[in-house]
Amino acid sequence: MGKDAIDAQTECDSSRKETRSLSWLDACKAYLERRVLVLLLLGFSAGLPFLLVFSTLSAWLRDGGISRSTIGFFSWIGITYSIKVFWAPVVDRVALPGLGRLFGQRRSWMLLAQIGIACGLLGMALTGVDLSNPDRADHVVTLLALFGLLVAFSSATQDIAIDAYRIEVAEATQQGVMSAAYIFGYRLALLVAGAGAFYIADFFNWSTAYLVMASLVVVGILAVCIAPQVARKDGDQIDETLSEVQWINEKVKRLPLFSRTLARWFVYAVVCPFTDFVRRQGKWAILLLLIVGIYRISDITMGVMANPFYIDMGYTKSEVASISKVFGFFLTMIGSAFGGLIVVKYGLLRPLLLGAGLVAITNLLFALMAWFAEPSLSLLAVVIGADNFSGGLANVAFIAFLSSLTSRSFTATQYALFSSLMTLPGKFIGGYSGVVVDLHGYEWFFIYAATIGVPAFLCIFWLLKKRPDLDKVATRDTTDESSN
Template identity: 55%
Template sequence: MQNSQIGWLDAARIYTHPRVLAMFFLGFSAGLPFLLVFATLTAWLTDAGVARSAIGFFGWIGITYSIKVLWAPVVDRLVLPVIGRKLGQRRSWMLLGQLGIAAGLAGMAFVDPVDNLAQVALLALLVAFASSTQDVAIDAYRIEAVITHYQGAMSASYVFGYKVALLVAGAGALFIADFGSWLLAYLSMAALMGVGVITVLLVAEPERDLPAPIFGRHKDRLTDLGVWFSDAVISPFTDFFNRNGSFALVILLFIAVFRLSDITMGIMANPFYLDLGFSKSEIASVAKVFGFFMSVAGSFLCGVLVVRWGVYRPLMLGAVLVASTNILFAVMAQLGPDIRALAVVISADNISGGIAATAFVAYLSGLTNRAYTATQYALFSSLMTLPGKFFSGFSGLIVDASGYTWFFLVAAAVGIPAILLVPVLARREAKGQLS
């Protein structure tokens, strides 16, 4: 709901809602593993002397997050035995994902990437699979736990927790690795998944009707399985297209291109800082710690803006800023290791990223039908990251061939389609409200 009559203070009080507060800790649990199979992992591989081209291909591990829609119907419709009955459907799937993440991170800690690069990749893939499964369950919980009016604050609280986790998994892991070892860093991150486990045990399951069991509704199991497949897999997609008609394709295109710019450049961020001449501690202090506070500021501001203005104006602001900040990285590539330039660029990049991420999550949440929450949101979030993850796999090749300046200019250019599509979506929404 858009309501510009709501005062700024009243809008900010939405962050005191208990379930909004709980989303911080679930966001932390969701965000912790991400960098550990992405930017922090690339820093480890760079530190170990792995070739840049090989590091770039590790970006494809992130495609796991982009194909979670393939198993989201199972998470959406299957109640896990034993723990599913005790904890509830959403909480039990979250817990299962968290345990898988912790096991994968602990395994990675004991592997030497120089001697066993393939084993590191397989364990990182396990972490990404368990993490994306957890994401499906958390996203469903977030949307089902509160009314639509609170989704902006839920998304901001989630992003806040997510960013804290990125700080821990980014700066924290780099500090531990710099003064200790990568083994200690990854073991510490595995232990911190306990935050998510404790949260799952404390929060309440959203009130909803549990899906019917797969078997026992018809005379034979084959019929039961066919009905379940139609209900769990086909219906969420047909519902989305029935509600939006042919314009659904425009919506899906927008979702696919919105995060192209930041995902494409993200995997090369830490190698860029290291190649420019910054130390791991400088990267941790400025790019991670300082950047965290800038990101939180952008996220908090956007949560309030969504309450007051609706989602489209913040969405447009985020799209423009994210594409523009890549140009600043291109400029910094010409300056060398200037710590002041790094602070300026990191400030702009993280404020814009906080605004864009919060607005986008709120937008996606509003697209779902609560009868198919997990599957539809998984479709959106998978599509959101798939193109960027695919292109990021070639990022190392672009850097090796043309240098960082050209790479960041390309990353800025791929953000233009999202900017052009936001007004199209806003006009369609306005027409729908008038009709």
């Protein structure tokens, strides 16, 4: 074993002893930090639009008589979240005129994105009134897709800024509880955008529900206004010591000033975040990216058909809202809080492994519910409770894991790469979920959704054996963190 490997193992053992010496009370106190509470509000802002272009929208479309196959293809709007890495360098490095001076790099992009979210939701509410009109259904569906795309694009942009802010505003050892607070706020928003939208739609209509959701964007705007500024390098400051920057300096030194500046910015903002990750992780980079890509395939694929499944089973919108959204919310919060605590105490990989296994197993419970065929509120509560608890735990562990892989020199771009990659396979496969249900039924669909979660479990298990140094809560950097 080489000196570097011995040092890494020694550091890992020391980190484990330190984190395991924490009492449960000390771990709980971490949730009272001001920055952690701010992340709860920002998590709400990030979570509010998601269901409104995903499962809540699926329920609206199904309730309006749209086919399951069309609903499945509609989920491709969510691919916007999976390709945000392409404009993440702009969010990471370009300062917005005016807003940038008032709110700083991260918060100004959050505010701009929230304006786009509000406009998109308002457009969906106003155009969706005629969805049940057969003469205008095709036109309305097209407009809903376009406004949904605006919401998804703006929401993905907001996610880039919030994820970078979360990593930069707190120390490395706080990332577990920061992730848990973010998930808490995110899930609270899912409750509002899920159960809240269902209740409003049941008493009024879906368009009214989306009008209310558009008004709630003000919560995110308030969070931006009260969030503390984060100290970081200026967006246009280039690290001249990086080999990639030195290489491009040599190649473009005879070009005009504007061309030199643009080329240097592109290399530093776009190329360096990727080469930095590969340089730090070496031969493990491919496996780590594979885990990022497949970890959430199972629950994303299942989620596309969850609400259509409840409706086709015969549950009312109020029953779905009460059990799937309200009861499920509290189980998610319990799972998220527990996930944050075990990450603080036991590191990253074992909670990550536990989450992967639980998510796959709970999808089998949905297959059991589909097999019974008759609606049962008690069975629905058990299955949804298990699914939400496991999902909350898995998400907290996964976000902390992604944060640990991110360099603070390229926070937004690298995290956008990871978060884009973690949803892209699931979103693409999920687009065919309606086709699978139409061909084989819900029972086999949920068995299929559980099976595709097994590879993630096996990869993490192998990584736990081979890379124990990754089992600690720490964000790595290639530069002096004090400069940030």
